[in-house]
Amino acid sequence: MSEKVTATNLRARVRAEMTDEIKAVARRHLATDGANLSLRAVARDLGMASSAVYRYFASRDELLTALIIDAYGAVGDAAEQAAAEKAKPLEKWLAIGHAARDWALANPHEWALIYGSPVPGYSAPRDTVEPATRVMLLLGATLAEAHRADEVAAREPLTGRFAEELATVASAYLPDLGARVIADTIAAFFQICGAISFELFGQLNNTIEEDRRGFFDYQLRAAASLAGLIA
Amino acid sequence: MSEKVTATNLRARVRAEMTDEIKAVARRHLATDGANLSLRAVARDLGMASSAVYRYFASRDELLTALIIDAYGAVGDAAEQAAAEKAKPLEKWLAIGHAARDWALANPHEWALIYGSPVPGYSAPRDTVEPATRVMLLLGATLAEAHRADEVAAREPLTGRFAEELATVASAYLPDLGARVIADTIAAFFQICGAISFELFGQLNNTIEEDRRGFFDYQLRAAASLAGLIA
DNA sequence: AAGATGCAAGAGCAGTGCTCTCGTTGTGGC
DNA sequence: GCCACAACGAGAGCACTGCTCTTGCATCTT
Numbered sequence: 001m002s003e004k005v006t007a008t009n010l011r012a013r014v015r016a017e018m019t020d021e022i023k024a025v026a027r028r029h030l031a032t033d034g035a036n037l038s039l040r041a042v043a044r045d046l047g048m049a050s051s052a053v054y055r056y057f058a059s060r061d062e063l064l065t066a067l068i069i070d071a072y073g074a075v076g077d078a079a080e081q082a083a084a085e086k087a088k089p090l091e092k093w094l095a096i097g098h099a100a101r102d103w104a105l106a107n108p109h110e111w112a113l114i115y116g117s118p119v120p121g122y123s124a125p126r127d128t129v130e131p132a133t134r135v136m137l138l139l140g141a142t143l144a145e146a147h148r149a150d151e152v153a154a155r156e157p158l159t160g161r162f163a164e165e166l167a168t169v170a171s172a173y174l175p176d177l178g179a180r181v182i183a184d185t186i187a188a189f190f191q192i193c194g195a196i197s198f199e200l201f202g203q204l205n206n207t208i209e210e211d212r213r214g215f216f217d218y219q220l221r222a223a224a225s226l227a228g229l230i231a
Numbered sequence: 232m233s234e235k236v237t238a239t240n241l242r243a244r245v246r247a248e249m250t251d252e253i254k255a256v257a258r259r260h261l262a263t264d265g266a267n268l269s270l271r272a273v274a275r276d277l278g279m280a281s282s283a284v285y286r287y288f289a290s291r292d293e294l295l296t297a298l299i300i301d302a303y304g305a306v307g308d309a310a311e312q313a314a315a316e317k318a319k320p321l322e323k324w325l326a327i328g329h330a331a332r333d334w335a336l337a338n339p340h341e342w343a344l345i346y347g348s349p350v351p352g353y354s355a356p357r358d359t360v361e362p363a364t365r366v367m368l369l370l371g372a373t374l375a376e377a378h379r380a381d382e383v384a385a386r387e388p389l390t391g392r393f394a395e396e397l398a399t400v401a402s403a404y405l406p407d408l409g410a411r412v413i414a415d416t417i418a419a420f421f422q423i424c425g426a427i428s429f430e431l432f433g434q435l436n437n438t439i440e441e442d443r444r445g446f447f448d449y450q451l452r453a454a455a456s457l458a459g460l461i462a
Numbered sequence: 463a464a465g466a467t468g469c470a471a472g473a474g475c476a477g478t479g480c481t482c483t484c485g486t487t488g489t490g491g492c
Numbered sequence: 493g494c495c496a497c498a499a500c501g502a503g504a505g506c507a508c509t510g511c512t513c514t515t516g517c518a519t520c521t522t
Binding site for chain 3: 270
């Protein structure tokens, strides 16, 4: 209670700093060792005993979870800022995609952490599901914006059981728009992230070496036209 | 030399059997522990010393590589057989996609092993690049087949530096067809595998629960129409 | 001032990948 | 048939891991 009013609140501050420092070093290790970074190694880098780290993170998985959440936030921020700089829906769409790809190329291991195969022990705590959807929500928002501005090509309605499931989701989030927006958003998100991951994981080696950005742009526009965004 | 003619050749045979048995147990462990399976644990399951396993696989990574190659072979076989049962290009296309998804759902950890983020130590030895491309080649073959049968919608030609890079690849593999087939094949492969991975890794939770197959089919047809395959 | 609480360090446990050595056993050449 | 050789299995051992527990110290609360 009264802690909050305490002038210094030193303990809480140094704790926050320490936490950040651990995460920073862990992120550095992530870049070299990938997801199997060693908690003891980051403790060594920090000049502290490995047991001391457990005062800040209950387990190695919890440390990774913190890094995952931060990573989701970073891509989300990058994409959000890129979208904010554009006016037209298609421009936003392209900006979001390229921002995500640029971030992934700059932070490949962090991308692998969040969009690669889940860690074997696995958990995906509740804290991660909300930040995980930010990029997809951005895509959905621009698509919805285009719909409201009548900048979307006419399409035949969805059919099938999955369309009904999506309709219930749509009625909760976008009551004025239909299941199609949801379907196209998800599909486009899958396609875009898939394209980034495969490029990052080397599936493009010996095929496209120079203009990978151009090829990604091609796929991005394909996803856009698939979603009905007029070029 | 004369080994081959030897009647028994016992040693070579038990070696092959032992190798298969190790892989089988390792595959079982893969299903529970994921990519960080313990070599010692599989050795225990086999009732042998962990050091003995090193007579068959030089390292844990080499064991994983063997499993990866087998997994690529298994998806490739499934997709190939599914395609062979169909006549029309679009039917083959859909069959390949669903076969890959079905296999992934049946063997999630193996799918994660081959199409998830690469293991941190990473290597991707040369042995893996050829089997890795089988499914993509199947898609490309059906698309090429459709092109030759004039069952493909007209498209405006590709532009950009990446198109030139793809053109040189095309001239080596498909001299009668252009860069577009390659581009669409790769893009579709990325999209399909991305859709499978994201569904597998739980990104569809709380959105589509029942008719995921239907949603995948939707995406599969979207990829087909993107590639110009007439419905 | 005294007690409660947060924190760092060290020892220790069980487990890991991998190496080395040492007997044993199947194999091909003589 | 014998013998040298290579393949093989087992065990000990090294350096490392995640994690727990105990002990002493600094800090904050009352």
